[in-house]
Amino acid sequence: MTYASHLTIAAFAFSTSLAASACAADPIKVGVTVTQSPPGSVVQGTQVKDGLEVVAKMLNDQGGVLGRPIELVIEDTQGLPEKARAAVEKLITRDKVVGIVGEHQSSNVLAGMEVAHRYHIPYINTNGWADAIREKGYPEVFNPNNYNRRVAMAAAESIKKLGAKKVVAFAENTDYGIGLAKGIGEQLKTVAPEISYRFDTLDRAAKDYLPAILPLRADPPDVVVDVMLPPAAYIMMNQVYEQGVAPSAKTWFYDASGLADYPDFWQNIKEAGKDLLVFGLYHPKMKAPELAKTVGDAYTKKTGAQPNRLLYQAADSLLVLTDAIKRANSTEPDALVKALEATKYTGTRGEITFSNESGYKFHQWLDIPYVTFQVTEIGQKVADSPLVEQPGQPLDPSKLAHP
């Protein structure tokens, strides 16, 4: 062989090894759909996005998954189902993502998961609570997050323990709002059929809810339930308080949407927030796995904000997906779906497994931990609020602060 031939072979071998190493380091692309601009909830979208970025960095700092870094490809849905659908289509067909995570609005999950189902790509629902998401029975969709039936059960139990006879809920006109409000009604029929319950659907884009609230002044219920999200929920809560309906000596205000840990809660709510009973999926006084502290610290370091439920839901969404990739040793959809079905992973909130029962339990982590806390001071941080109910500690109305 001539010197030139040796050189050619060496150059070929070098370039091949370079290509191979580049291939090995190719990122695993994970699609993310979140709200980053109105009219959807940007607060939620930002918390989810930050949570996912924190976990992706942690994974990459530890060498990635299967030796490859995790790359998040983020799309803004504006909280609009049609944009969510288009975003998932783009992420799957153009960006070639191996799975979708991050969606935090039920309407958007219902739109986006249709596309994921069509392409048979794993879809991890981060915060879509609508039972209809599970009831579709799509094999690609997994739910390591809360579900309406769970909140409905919790709310019904709490309302019963409060000794209520008449309950009115204000629900936003979305799949989430209407679904949860109906669910609370169904659960109340089961656990406390003697309670009179109705819900009013309010337009999320409206600014004046007084005509729906005014009739309650003459005949106030025992409990008003919030099934709305910001910013509309803030306006409704202020107007309910302004009319003297709730919180009041007669009427409890039960927040089924868990708004008190939103970063802009106290900026928009003043007196209306005092004595509020809040359903929560996270409270700093809750018991949690060690991983929660690691993720929470990294989140605080990145954003300067305290940990919140959406951070942990986002973290677990990405972690169950990457856990499935590791166990499947593959990013192929069939292998991933199979691995996800066999999930038994201790995330930031507990050991996550997915049920295979049909209906609202399908591919759902059934034992999502939840709490109820009461806001007892204006401007109070969630960490300082008393935890009035948690796993193993039922709600005791005699220990609640009364307006």
Place this chain on the structure above:
Amino acid sequence: MLSGALAADLAVNGLVTGLFYGLMAIGLALIFGVLRIVNFAHGEFYMVGAYAYTIIAARLGVPLFVALPSAFLFGAALGWVVERTLMRPLYANIGSWGLMRDEYAVIVTFGLSLLLVNLVDKAIGPYAFRAPALVSASRVVVGPALMSGQKVAAAVVTLAALALIALFLRFSYWGRAVRAVSQNRLGASLAGIDATAVSSLVFALAGGLAALAGALLSPIINASPDVGAFPAIKSYVIVVLGGMGSIPGAFVASLLLGLVESFGAVLVSYQYRDTFGLVLLILFLLFRPQGLFGERGREV
């Protein structure tokens, strides 16, 4: 059936809501009356006013009685700039007002609306901000109704602003000029009225009024980039109901819409609250297309 107390409560709240609609709609009616265009960015002046007041009062710590007129002036300045830069080319050097290309106004104002919403979204952020209230009392008794102190204060300021506008249009030189141009632009010009200056004045006034409405309501509805969409839609309905370009018509139609929405939400259903205005609009277009105070047609 409604109880007397609830009916009175609904009436008071409906009239107060109508006043706020009026502050927005009168600016739109003025613009249509003088320039014969529909300003699709009117809701964004409202949004700009809400943000201006919130930022000036809450972030810069300026006293509220200074922040409120500042928001009006900010809206007025924006209106004046918009007219000078975006509207003026539409009719400059065109002798007859009838030759104006209406479609350009639609496109320009619609584009301005999108621009302002997205500018605020990116520059300030999409979060809703609650502005400081003029009156801190959470609940004030107003006859049969309960209202926040801010709402009562906003209603009082709105009434005062509407009265000032009425006096201005009725008695001042520039008010009479506005009415003259709205009746006949060419005729007013021949009589020595500076129709171009009147156009600037009207746009500034409309911008200021919409911004004032946004500022007054920002402690109640929270400033956000899309906050102007709903009031703008209501304003378009009101201007048609009142008679295109009619100021008294816009005022009466505002109160009418406020009352219809308030009572309809309880008597029919809250779900259809925002459709009542549209039903009224269709009925008026079918049976009284000139509106409450409008003219059936005008030829010169």
